[in-house]
Amino acid sequence: MRKVMFAMNISIDGCHEHTHFNPGEDLMDYFTGLMQDTGVIVYGRKTYELMVPFWPEVAKNRTGRPCDVAFADAMTRIEKIVLSRTLENADETTRIVRGDPEGLIRELKQQPGEKIAFSSTSLLPRLLEAGLIDELYLIVHPVLVGENKRLFDNFLVPEKLNYRLEYTRLFKSGAMALHYQKSE
Template sequence: MGRIVFSISVSLDGYFEGPDREIDWHLVDEELHRHFNDWLRQAGAFLEGRITYELMAGYWPRAGDDPAATPVEKDFSRVWVDMPKIAFSRTLDENARWNTVVWRDVDRKEIEALKERTDGDLVVGGPDLAASFAALDLIDEYRIYVHPVLIGRGRPVFPTTDARTPLRLAGTRTFGNGVVLLHYERA
């Protein structure tokens, strides 16, 4: 049975993107990228919101052919293209490419059925989609990659809510570039 895992990079002050949607402050070096590749290669599927899907689809299918791409980036290109993906969108064409199907809504019963029939992590990409999953109490794990930078303003990773979700620390890891993984599971 799969687990639903929300994974995201954030600044130390809690933003996932700057005020102009910039993420150029992410410190993804070879060590961190290799870590992502090794973990995500074992996933069961990527669950992506429309914006995350379009950003990923805009680069990763071609990254393997980019002469400027590093070997670890080319490796991730294969991981992303080959991985089953569900893009949640009311506007994307239902005939999405790159091993992708489009679901219009986050439906609790459909997600629970997907978990039952999937081996490996179901990795949620995008904070808006994660908020929809969290509102339905569907997230099993959080993998928060804290980057050693204060960006001052932007979009916070977690929306304001009245819900309280107790978590248990499952592990931490510090990378050579100063990024720290905080890995939590539902308590």
């Protein structure tokens, strides 16, 4: 069965607004490594519109640091699905799914292949509550933001969900990657 991972940059106080972070080369290399064993990326609409067309353009035009181009290349090659009721069009490598997020993830998990990267902060609570997130990669940046939405603001767990810490990694910026696996 395929595993579903969720990876996100957050501040110490849990803010996930991307404009507060400036990942160094070592962190970009880390995210590129996560893409190496990913077979499909499932986005929510907002995250999709943040990532595409930005990263495909970096891959096409070879703009940015070498680590940015490497991430863009790795991310662009992966099949993409965007969960949205409102998105009208997506690029040619992306499929729009308007239905049941939990059902889609359950179906994808049963298919052979590499990991599923799930990337939607608004749908994360639903998938956590359904027990469908197998791995959490939380990169905590050494900054207190004090504003914007927090990653787990709307998460009301019906019962305790246990994860075990697999590893940590410290980056030159002081950011810390925390990799958690769901405990069975």
